[in-house]
Amino acid sequence: MSRRYQLIDFGNGRKLESLAGRLIDRPCPAADNASPRDPSKWSDAESHFDLTTRTWRHRTPWPDDLHVEVQQAPRQRHDADAAEEPEDQLLLRMPVQPTPFGHIGIFPEQTDNWRWLMQTAPADDLPGRANQRQALNLFAYTGASTITMARSGLKVAHVDAAKPNVEAAKRVAAANNLDDAPIRYLVDDAAAFVQREIRRGNRYHTIVLDPPAYGHGPKSKRAPRSPGKRPARQAQAWRIQRDLPELLENCFELISGRSFRILATGHSAEMDQSDVLKSMQRILSRSRLGRLQPQFETGRMSLPDPSGRKLDAGFYVRCWKEEST
Numbered sequence: 377m378s379r380r381y382q383l384i385d386f387g388n389g390r391k392l393e394s395l396a397g398r399l400i401d402r403p404c405p406a407a408d409n410a411s412p413r414d415p416s417k418w419s420d421a422e423s424h425f426d427l428t429t430r431t432w433r434h435r436t437p438w439p440d441d442l443h444v445e446v447q448q449a450p451r452q453r454h455d456a457d458a459a460e461e462p463e464d465q466l467l468l469r470m471p472v473q474p475t476p477f478g479h480i481g482i483f484p485e486q487t488d489n490w491r492w493l494m495q496t497a498p499a500d501d502l503p504g505r506a507n508q509r510q511a512l513n514l515f516a517y518t519g520a521s522t523i524t525m526a527r528s529g530l531k532v533a534h535v536d537a538a539k540p541n542v543e544a545a546k547r548v549a550a551a552n553n554l555d556d557a558p559i560r561y562l563v564d565d566a567a568a569f570v571q572r573e574i575r576r577g578n579r580y581h582t583i584v585l586d587p588p589a590y591g592h593g594p595k596s597k598r599a600p601r602s603p604g605k606r607p608a609r610q611a612q613a614w615r616i617q618r619d620l621p622e623l624l625e626n627c628f629e630l631i632s633g634r635s636f637r638i639l640a641t642g643h644s645a646e647m648d649q650s651d652v653l654k655s656m657q658r659i660l661s662r663s664r665l666g667r668l669q670p671q672f673e674t675g676r677m678s679l680p681d682p683s684g685r686k687l688d689a690g691f692y693v694r695c696w697k698e699e700s701t
């Protein structure tokens with residue numbers, strides 16, 4: 377049986393997806409202005425998420441070991457009907473589980489970005505773990521990009537403000553036999569972590585960031601207050617429009633060497649790829665990295681359905697400078 381993810385249909389503000397054969401029906405604002413192509417299929421859904429009550433309804437129990445596999449290359453027409461996926465082509469094995477937020481443990485619209493991270497990984501010319509190149513994954517959640525970068529030979533710092541999300545990423549690493557890979561898991565505020573890394577002098581070859589429109593830093597443990605002392609400040613809430621330009625500027629400061637990659641993605645209606653591209657170009661125009669004349673690629677992430685329609689799922693901006701030979 378195929379273990380792939382497939383968008384089956386979308387419309388009326390919802391999407392119907394197959395997770396290795398299990399059909400699920402979830403809300404999707406990007407599908408608000410579309411009509412379902414195949415209304416009869418929706419009655420086969422085994423799990424539904426209701427946004428108002430924030431609850432899942434399952435017709436059959438969710439299988440314990442359900443997972444989706446992502447291949448290194450898109451399927452060719454001639455092997456699209458093959459029942460088995462070739463094991464040597466496997467990029468990611470993602471355990472999928474329903475969460476109280478209506479997430480499922482994979483953001484499949486990122487598939488082309490994971491493939492890009494793998495295909496453009498720096499050549500392994502620095503033997504030994506101590507010399508391994510560093511990658512930073514901010515707002516890292518499921519860790520799919522973390523796993524991809526670790527698999528390509530990079531040492532990864534994985535940062536997310538939500539402890540349960542970081543714990544989930546560790547389980548994803550285990551499902552990919554990467555429990556012992558050089559990955560540092562950090563429950564932290566992305567912007568604050570980047571500022572500290574600049575001060576500490578740590579530098580990275582690759583930085584991936586997938587910020588939400590709104591978000592919060594980690595919940596701080598309430599320390600006992602001594603009389604007359606003010607409580608410790610919570611990290612400021614994250615707002616993409618307000619905070620992304622400064623975070624990008626700081627990310628470029630964290631880049632070292634003459635080859636690098638930055639991948640920024642987002643799902644917010646408040647910003648798109650042209651805003652992020654302009655922001656990056658402005659930063660580079662006054663930075664040493666600008667003189668390296670990096671390349672850019674920008675566009676929309678999307679999910680195709682079997683009829684060829686595309687469901688929009690946000691923007692991507694890739695900025696990179698290849699190793700010169």
Ligand SMILES: C[S@@+](CC[C@H](N)C(=O)[O-])C[C@H]1O[C@@H](n2cnc3c(N)ncnc32)[C@H](O)[C@@H]1O
Pocket residue numbers: 482483486514515516517518519520521535536537538541564565566567586587588590591592593594613614
């Ligand atoms: C859109 S998801 C990222 C999904 C990720 N690209 C993946 O494939 O799993 C956004 C993540 O940002 C985290 N987050 C929100 N605000 C944050 C902050 N201020 N600092 C760090 N992480 C934050 C959330 O906990 C969530 O896991």
